[in-house]
Amino acid sequence: MERIGVVLGSREATPLEFWVGVEGEGLLRLDDLVVVEGYHPKVGQVRYFGMVDHVAKAHEGQNFDTDTFLAVEGKIPVSLAYVAHVSVTRILPEEFFPPDPGSPVYLAQGGDLELALYYEAMRNQRGSTKLPAGLLKNGEVAYLNLEFLNGVKGGHVNISGISGVAAKTSYATFLLKSLLESGVLEDAHQAKVLLFNVKGEDLFFLDKTNARLTEEARKEYARLGLPATPFGSVAFLAPPKKEGYLPDVDTRLEGVRAYHWDLVQFAQRGLLPFLFADKGALTNLGFLVVHVAEKLRRLAERQKGPALLVEDWPGEDLPDGITFDGLGRVRLQSFAELVRYLEFKLLGPESGEGEGDRGWTARQARGTLEAFVRRLRASVENVGHLLRGDRPGNPPDPLKGEQVHVVDLAKLHPQAQMFVVGALLKDLFERKERGQYRGRVFIVLDELNKYAPRDEESPIKDVLLDIAERGRSLGVILIGAQQTASEVERRVVGNAAIRVVGRLDAAEAERPEYRHLPASFRQRALILPQGSVILSQPEIPVPLLVRFPFPAWATKREEVLEDNSAEALRRELF
Amino acid sequence: MAWRLYALDLPWQEAEEALLRGSEPEAFHLLEEPWEARTAPPQSWPEPLYFLDGRERAEALISDGERLALLGCVAAGTVVWEGGRMRLLPPVVRRVGVGLEKPLAVGELAYEPVPAVGEGLEGLQEGLRQARAGLERALAKELVEGLLVVDGPVRAVREGPVLGYIKTHWARYLPKEEEALLRALAPGERTPAFRVRRKGMELASWYLRLPLSPEGVRPPESGLLRVETLLSGDFLGLADLSLGLFPALASHPVKDPRAPQNLLPVGGLERELARRMGSREVVARMLARHLGR
Known part of the structure; x- marks a missing residue:
């Protein structure tokens, strides 16, 4: 165990939070996990696990800000204090007495890290339910408990973040990859996914290898236990052009089917x-x-x-x-x-x-x-x-055929978007209700604020509410996303067991919808880099800042790895 | 009878300068001619450059029914300027019981016996001062090489050069006529060196003016610092060096009530020593608990 410092006595040490003084060359960063041992003769040894959510350095004992200038000029001696605030995630055994100031603080690694993040509790009778959900700062895998995602103990995911940099869709697809291919979800082969493509044609290359995938990203996939491959079984469905029956897409020219009723x-x-x-x-x-x-x-x-x-x-x-x-x-x-x-x-x-x-x-x-x-x-x-009325309808049927169905809405008028989403979800939910399909169905829908707005009523909102409230017991899981959770119906967001927050707008971060995040995380949500999200789940009392690897699948035409093998050419020509 | 607490607070007087009887102005002997303000080009500071200071604190007066003893805490420390940085060397803190014959343990505090110097309360206080001075001497002995700057008069001979500086001016060293120059000194100027004899030591001394912003608000004497060094050394070189040293380290009146004479590194050192001596209130409570009233 690497000793990193001691519990401070100059500030209150409590069973739920305390301050750590970092000693010597020690390094303690935000999100680092630490463990402290406490002892009381009446209860014996107690271990406090916690996560660093604030770090600070200061010249102690200096009353004047300008003293720093003097210190830099070498005119006064200064004492540098390096302190960190720790939020306790777990106490073993559960004896809530405070740690002693001066107790040594160690970095939580290996088994301690698992204890700190409750990983060892993520299991059921059949085995581990640890679903890889990204990488922690220190390079270790961050897990979420599958039972809170697949409907057993909880269901639904809600992702918030501003457009463009928050990577809502990227994280949703990464999560799908993990769900379908990590092997943690037992009946993954039976699971079906309905993905709505709401802008551009980002999702239209899910089955193509990403040419910009680096060796480093491949290693990250390997560490997560996921293959660095595109999705294997995907159907692409786009609305027809207004004249004729050809799918209305710009960048992908083959393999897209037009849908209509x-x-x-x-x-x-x-x-x-x-x-x-x-x-x-x-x-x-x-x-x-x-x-x-x-x-x-x-x-x-x-x-x-x-x-x-x-x-x-x-x-x-x-x-x-x-x-x-x-x-x-x-x-x-x-x-x-x-x-x-x-x-x-x-x-x-x-x-x-x-x-x-x-x-x-x-x-x-x-x-x-x-x-x-x-x-x-x-x-x-x-x-x-x-x-x-002039051609037999072929509306998307996410329960048949390919495992993943991407349904394009990007070019449709908002009214048509509403219609497609409402019609598909209603149909799907009714069929699940009647028990016509056994496997789980994951629905990825961005712009929830449009489909389930907080202040308005609409038939689609009713369907979404139904899914949010009853879906998890029927095996229909909603992975919803929106720029601002404050504009989405409370019950839809509130029913999501897993909450993900990407980069947020400063005003948005202050709204009550994000109070599940400690203040330091709300502050950090404003500066989250691309590829990082804050993940909250019911079992772990602190959110985790996780990084997820660069998509292994192309997200635009330029990223598609050209397959020039003889086999591929033959397929294309004949 | 066991030692009992007699008083936690005792009448205290600032008596540092009292022990300097100051040499008589009649014995005034000029070491530099003529008697006029002097400046010097800036010089780089010698390395290592040590600042040594001590602190004492009376914590309680105790009595066993016959005698009084003074419990106190003395501390001394050094700040060294090296490579452009001020660094604190490990300070020494000791609890002493002036007038005790045996060590006295009060809870977690252990007081070592030291003799009183003289009679009555003043003798006890002097004993505490001597204990502090002893600590300072012991620290100074370990500092080889470099230039040593001590707070207060030069008390001991040392291998290398040593500068003492006196912040307050109760004793007079100059005849009336020459004193006029003190009021005329501009910041960064000094008087010529003159000779001071004290307790068998031959010292060279001079006054210099520290900057005290805003200039012109206070009387000119308020920024005066008297510096002394051993007559046997290169006192003229040190006098010129002091013009680049003390003004640069003068404290600011906003931050330090004893500005500008209380030098910046020494101010930092004193804070640090006070911290290591422990909280006055906590010590007082411990003493009250264990020694009763």
Whole structure:
């Protein structure tokens, strides 16, 4: 054991925190872990484990700041004090009496470090549940208890940090890598991941080796027990271009599938409410939305699609280009046509002051009906390419096929983003609820503040709340991220057992959402370098500052390692 | 009868200068001509350069019914200037019982017996001062080479050069006429050296003026320092050196009530010694507990 100093007597030493005077050439930094032995004849030996959260040097006994100038000029003798504040993480055995001033302080290494960070308690009947979560300052692996992530004791991860430097997505993908490939999660092969790509096309190269991966980073992966490889089984899904069926992506040209829903799926699955993701959902309009969704579901019963067939649309009101099926039913082939149909059903024929179909209007005032139609019409431009009647739908299905599904939202209008996220999560959650898939499902969603805002109601927020509150028992784990946790619904953040904080904005760091961090960590969150995050987990009373390795997978086109082997070329050409 | 606490506080007087009877102005003998202010070009300081100082503190007066004894603490330490840095050498702290015959242990404190010098309370106090002086002498003996600067008059002969400096001026060394020059000295100037005889020692002495900002607010005498050294050495060289040494180390009145004469390194040393002597209150409480009242 390396002796580093003594417990100070000039400041209070308590069982929960004390100060250490560093002696001689000793080095004590923030985040270093130390151990102190205390003794009392009545309880015997007690060991205090703690983490350094403040270090300071000062010329002691100098009353004047300008005395430092004199010391530098060699005019007065000075005594340099090097002190550190330690927050106790653990006391063994649990006897809360203070350590004696003057007790020697040692650096916690090896077994002591494991005790200090409760690693030895991270296990269940089947073995260790230590999930590699990054590297500590001293190069040792930082672990988090998998049982707090996979839903056994707790679930969900919440990541905060400002855009660009906080590396929210990078840490989320690193965590996924660890979950899927460290071997700690027992049924990792059954786990499925749904990743939403919200900006750029960062996640579109998860399956490509990163050309900028250094030897050093490889060693870090080795130390973490993870292969320095890209993700093996990934499906990439992007919305189609507004014209045609090709996926709307710029940088990745192969291996991306376009996704859309057909009108029958839209009607059968009751996805209409996700087009109304605003405050209006709580008024009469909300009631009407639910009612119309139900009418559509009944209309689509036993239909195969992709087009939705309707019988009760008299010929004189039909727009041009409408087609009929063999029985003379009108074939709705686009979302715009569906909107026209709903307009007819709710407001009556265009010509004249007619009334709508009473079965559909649900006795709502004409103003409400008109508002509904207006909103629906406005959404045609935004979601028309995602809801089609001319081709069988192939919405993303994260429970089938590849292990990881990346669903692109970056280029969609916010309304369309809401729709896709809401529709997918609802579908996924319902299927898990019905027990249609056994493995765990991890959902990575950035910009939670948009989907589960603190002050507004929306159908998507309801789904997210459902996942946050019930998901962990159903095996649906949300890895959510946002710039500012203060703008996200409290219950969504509050249900996350694991909290991760990257670089924060100074004003944001002072908000109550970050009070789980000690003051020194909040201060450090302002200057966190890229590739470092602060990790809080329920079992360890202090957060850990961890560094995670450079991604082994490419995060943009330029990083993709070109594979020029004969095999790869053959695959590409034939 | 056992020793009992008699008093924790005793009437205390600043008597450092009292033991210097000052040589008579009549015996005034000039060592440099003419009697006018002198300056010197700056010189580099000799290395190592030692500053030696001691401290004493009376802690309690005790009585066994017949006699009084004075418990006190004496400390001495050295600061050395070497390689551009002031460094503290390990100081010596000792608890002494003036007038005791046997060592006395009071709780964790151990007082060594030292004799009183003279009668009554003053004799005890003098004994404490002598104990301090003895400690200083012992420390000085270990300092070979270099220049030694002591707080107070030069008391002992030493191998190398030694400078003593006197901060307060109760004793008069100059005839009336010559004293006028003291008021005319500008900061960084000194008087010519003159001879001082004391207790069989032949010393050279001179006054110098320390900077005391802001200039012109206080009387000119307030920045005066009297420096002395052995007449047998190169006293003129040391006199010129002192002009570059003491003004540079003069303390600032904002930080030290005894500025500018209380030199910076010595001020630091005194703080350190006081610290090592322990808290006055804690010691007093220990004595009260063990010796009762």
